[in-house]
Amino acid sequence: MMNIKIGTRGSRLALWQAYYIQDLLKAAEVDSELVIIETKGDKILDRSLAKIGSKGVFTQELEDQLRAGTIDIAVHSAKDLQSSLPEDLSIIAFTERERVNDVLISQDKSLSLTSGREFVVGTSSTRRVAMLKHFCPHIKTVDMRGNLQTRLRKLEEGQCDALLLAYAGVHRMEYDDLIAEYLPTEDFTPAVGQGSVAIEAASSLSIDKLNTIRQLTNHEPTEACLKAERAFLRRLEGGCSIPVFGLATWQDGEISLTGGVVSLDGSELLRDRFSGPPAEAERLGHALAESILAKGGDEILRAVRQNL
Numbered sequence: 655m656m657n658i659k660i661g662t663r664g665s666r667l668a669l670w671q672a673y674y675i676q677d678l679l680k681a682a683e684v685d686s687e688l689v690i691i692e693t694k695g696d697k698i699l700d701r702s703l704a705k706i707g708s709k710g711v712f713t714q715e716l717e718d719q720l721r722a723g724t725i726d727i728a729v730h731s732a733k734d735l736q737s738s739l740p741e742d743l744s745i746i747a748f749t750e751r752e753r754v755n756d757v758l759i760s761q762d763k764s765l766s767l768t769s770g771r772e773f774v775v776g777t778s779s780t781r782r783v784a785m786l787k788h789f790c791p792h793i794k795t796v797d798m799r800g801n802l803q804t805r806l807r808k809l810e811e812g813q814c815d816a817l818l819l820a821y822a823g824v825h826r827m828e829y830d831d832l833i834a835e836y837l838p839t840e841d842f843t844p845a846v847g848q849g850s851v852a853i854e855a856a857s858s859l860s861i862d863k864l865n866t867i868r869q870l871t872n873h874e875p876t877e878a879c880l881k882a883e884r885a886f887l888r889r890l891e892g893g894c895s896i897p898v899f900g901l902a903t904w905q906d907g908e909i910s911l912t913g914g915v916v917s918l919d920g921s922e923l924l925r926d927r928f929s930g931p932p933a934e935a936e937r938l939g940h941a942l943a944e945s946i947l948a949k950g951g952d953e954i955l956r957a958v959r960q961n962l
């Protein structure tokens with residue numbers, strides 16, 4: 655009888671994701687157990703993610719255990735997974751994506767980013783700060799790290815008037831009643847991978863386990879979309895801490911990929927869109943990256959890297 659050891663971080667959102675995978679396996683009577691692993695990103699809470707060094711802050715310890723074979727798979731928010739993985743590791747499944755939007759969270763439901771009213775938004779994401787500067791220059795931002803519960807407590811304490819968060823996490827933690835506004839993806843395009851759960855495994859995982867897990871958890875349209883987005887991010891050599899956005903959607907068997915980069919001060923935002931068949935997902939990602947770099951994205955990213 656197969657028993658899958660599922661490695662996960664211990665935050666409430668991480669556990670939700672791990673139980674979600676466990677439930678998908680359980681539906682086909684595949685047994686599993688959770689192994690909770692603490693990462694650098696969970697331990698260091700007093701510095702911005704950009705400063706800790708974004709590469710693998712939420713993933714390194716899980717990857718160590720994959721290699722050691724103490725866990726079979728590691729479950730991550732696809733968004734938090736660096737765009738290029740080491741040779742001996744790969745993503746074996748992406749779950750069906752949740753609604754991808756960012757949302758404005760506040761006790762004051764009348765708040766809106768488009769109303770022109772001034773207020774303070776807490777966020778620790780360079781993408782969200784830069785986008786707010788670009789689209790909503792009247793909004794002030796304060797750095798707000800920590801897991802969702804910590805951020806919500808800071809909101810309640812009045813350290814900010816609102817938070818900007820991924821709908822997926824808010825919904826999974828059942829904070830829907832705090833949503834003041836859904837941001838349109840046309841402007842506030844989410845981070846690459848937002849809303850999907852990714853399963854990572856080492857190349858040493860048995861074919862038997864790999865096939866079973868993939869069959870029960872992978873969602874092919876989401877997988878094709880995330881391949882396009884991640885190829886885009888990989889070509890820009892980015893993780894989740896650069897102000898890059900990207901979203902692929904699947905329509906009538908075609909993938910449409912939009913994405914770009916925004917300068918840290920919000921003064922420049924570059925965007926482009928490419929469409930094509932899912933078999934060419936990675937090529938679309940590369941084409942988008944080349945286009946953005948050629949339009950001046952290379953300069954923006956150079957400045958970002960010097961500033962982080």
Ligand SMILES: NCc1[nH]cc(CCC(=O)O)c1CC(=O)O
Nearest residue numbers: 731733819820822823848849850
């Ligand atoms: N960077 C942290 C993180 N990683 C995944 C989610 C939300 C869930 C998801 O997008 O999968 C969040 C919180 C947020 O950005 O609001």
